[in-house]
Amino acid sequence: MGSVSLKIGDGTARFKSATVCSSAVHILMLFSVITTNLFALYAFTYSPKPNNHQIHFLNHHHTHKNISLISEQVSLILREIDSSQKKLSQMEKQILGYESIDLSAPNIPNELKLFLQRNQLPLGKDSRTGITEMVSSVGHSCYKSMDLLSNYMNYKPNQACPDDWSLSQRLILKGCEPLPRRRCFARSIPKVGLHPFPLSLWRNVSEKIYSWSGLGCKNLACLNSKKLNRDCAGCFDLGNGNEVLRFVKSRGKNDFLIDDVLGLGSGGIRIGFDIGGGSGTFAARMAERNVTIVTATLNIDAPFNEFIAARGVFPLYLSLDHRFPFYDNVFDIIHVGNGLDIGGRPEKLEFLMFDIDRVIRAGGLFWLDNFLCSNEEKRKNLTRLIERFGYKKLKWVVGEKLNGSGNSEVYLSAVLQKPVRV
Ligand SMILES: *[C@@H]1O[C@H](CO)[C@@H](O)[C@H](O)[C@H]1NC(C)=O
Ligand SMILES: *[C@@H]1O[C@H](CO)[C@@H](O)[C@H](O)[C@H]1NC(C)=O
Numbered sequence: 087m088g089s090v091s092l093k094i095g096d097g098t099a100r101f102k103s104a105t106v107c108s109s110a111v112h113i114l115m116l117f118s119v120i121t122t123n124l125f126a127l128y129a130f131t132y133s134p135k136p137n138n139h140q141i142h143f144l145n146h147h148h149t150h151k152n153i154s155l156i157s158e159q160v161s162l163i164l165r166e167i168d169s170s171q172k173k174l175s176q177m178e179k180q181i182l183g184y185e186s187i188d189l190s191a192p193n194i195p196n197e198l199k200l201f202l203q204r205n206q207l208p209l210g211k212d213s214r215t216g217i218t219e220m221v222s223s224v225g226h227s228c229y230k231s232m233d234l235l236s237n238y239m240n241y242k243p244n245q246a247c248p249d250d251w252s253l254s255q256r257l258i259l260k261g262c263e264p265l266p267r268r269r270c271f272a273r274s275i276p277k278v279g280l281h282p283f284p285l286s287l288w289r290n291v292s293e294k295i296y297s298w299s300g301l302g303c304k305n306l307a308c309l310n311s312k313k314l315n316r317d318c319a320g321c322f323d324l325g326n327g328n329e330v331l332r333f334v335k336s337r338g339k340n341d342f343l344i345d346d347v348l349g350l351g352s353g354g355i356r357i358g359f360d361i362g363g364g365s366g367t368f369a370a371r372m373a374e375r376n377v378t379i380v381t382a383t384l385n386i387d388a389p390f391n392e393f394i395a396a397r398g399v400f401p402l403y404l405s406l407d408h409r410f411p412f413y414d415n416v417f418d419i420i421h422v423g424n425g426l427d428i429g430g431r432p433e434k435l436e437f438l439m440f441d442i443d444r445v446i447r448a449g450g451l452f453w454l455d456n457f458l459c460s461n462e463e464k465r466k467n468l469t470r471l472i473e474r475f476g477y478k479k480l481k482w483v484v485g486e487k488l489n490g491s492g493n494s495e496v497y498l499s500a501v502l503q504k505p506v507r508v
């Protein structure tokens with residue numbers, strides 16, 4: 087079984103390839119369909135050889151016997167279908183690697199049991215919503231990481247949470263979301279020296295206000311010396327580096343300027359969403375233009391969320407496997423760079439693209455920013471996918487840049503406008 091690499095926002099998670107599994111499931115399904123049909127064929131063509139005695143039986147007896155024979159066959163078929171369906175779903179569960187969590191298992195922490203317990207509504211069925219009980223859930227994939235989850239849920243209620251946020255991020259990257267820890271006090275760090283908005287957008291604050299536990303780097307200088315991901319090389323340096331120039335000064339034809347893009351939106355750009363938005367510079371530049379941007383990022387190798395918050399813009403701690411927690415057609419603009427490179431099977435990118443499309447309003451803009459197309463096929467695939475959505479291409483630039491080792495790389499930048507669909 088292979089393994090594919092999935093880039094989520096700022097980092098990489100590893101997922102097992104499902105191709106082998108799905109062909110196994112297909113074969114299994116085919117097999118069960120064929121067996122079921124054979125049974126049906128057998129039942130409807132089957133006629134017991136009459137012997138001499140039977141021929142002399144009364145006609146109504148005959149009919150009766152035929153009917154009971156048929157009903158016997160039918161129930162046999164139904165039983166067979168039922169049992170092969172059960173077998174199939176059992177095998178599917180095994181192949182996917184999860185069932186429901188067995189709360190009676192001995193190693194399940196009590197806190198997890200309490201969290202998942204169903205609670206009847208005290209006044210019975212709610213007439214407006216029709217619900218009768220309150221239910222909490224954890225992601226189904228948690229089942230595959232029971233050890234990590236048990237570890238995570240072994241904490242003392244009403245006390246300080248263990249300092250293990252990187253453990254929770256590992257669970258999230260394994261698809262175990264939502265996380266069930268609710269009853270302890272998250273570690274808090276004094277946030278001293280925060281600046282008022284809008285000064286906060288570009289002012290340095292003491293790096294002591296960020297949580298460095300579980301990270302390789304222990305200060306900003308270390309982070310700035312690294313290329314944390316394709317859209318964040320030195321992106322914590324708000325003083326002298328590239329970050330200050332992004333979106334306001336073009337370094338090549340693939341870099342669009344924020345003011346040009348806002349101009350394309352004919353004044354209607356007020357709220358937006360930045361996917362995999364690094365240290366929040368897109369949101370900061372937009373804030374200067376009175377546009378509110380939510381920046382989705384995990385904390386892969388850096389305290390992205392805290393840094394964005396310290397700048398006075400809105401961080402959203404979310405993996406891209408999640409359906410976005412926004413209603414349909416709400417955003418005027420969505421910006422994404424290499425966060426779109428989630429790898430895996432083509433459907434993975436489709437899931438993401440459809441969700442992006444869902445939350446942009448008609449007439450809203452989709453800004454694809456310096457997306458690296460590692461090969462020609464990938465560029466064609468992405469182009470084909472984008473074209474399926476029927477967006478109007480306001481800008482479309484395919485350009486080449488030399489990378490660190492002198493090789494030429496192809497980048498796609500585009501600004502697209504969502505059509506009205508009826
Ligand atoms: C019942 O079955 C016998 C032989 O299988 C057949 O000859 C007979 O016509 C059937 N009777 C009815 C009422 O279908
Ligand atoms: C802010 O910190 C960066 C390093 O992270 C430094 O290069 C820059 O000069 C500092 N800016 C100010 C205004 O202190």
Ligand SMILES: *[C@@H]1O[C@H](CO)[C@@H](O)[C@H](O)[C@H]1NC(C)=O
Nearest residue numbers: 284371372373374375376377
């Ligand atoms: C942003 O809003 C403030 C307050 O309404 C206004 O003074 C300022 O001119 C606006 N800035 C831009 C770039 O529109």
Ligand SMILES: *[C@@H]1O[C@H](CO)[C@@H](O)[C@H](O)[C@H]1NC(C)=O
Nearest residue numbers: 432461463464465466467468
């Ligand atoms: C391009 O799309 C085809 C068909 O969906 C797929 O088989 C192929 O793996 C894709 N190639 C890349 C590089 O994503």
Ligand SMILES: *[C@@H]1O[C@H](CO)[C@@H](O)[C@H](O)[C@H]1NC(C)=O
Nearest residue numbers: 460489490491492493494495
């Ligand atoms: C530059 O691009 C080449 C070919 O795409 C790749 O093999 C190499 O790792 C890249 N180097 C850097 C520093 O990104």
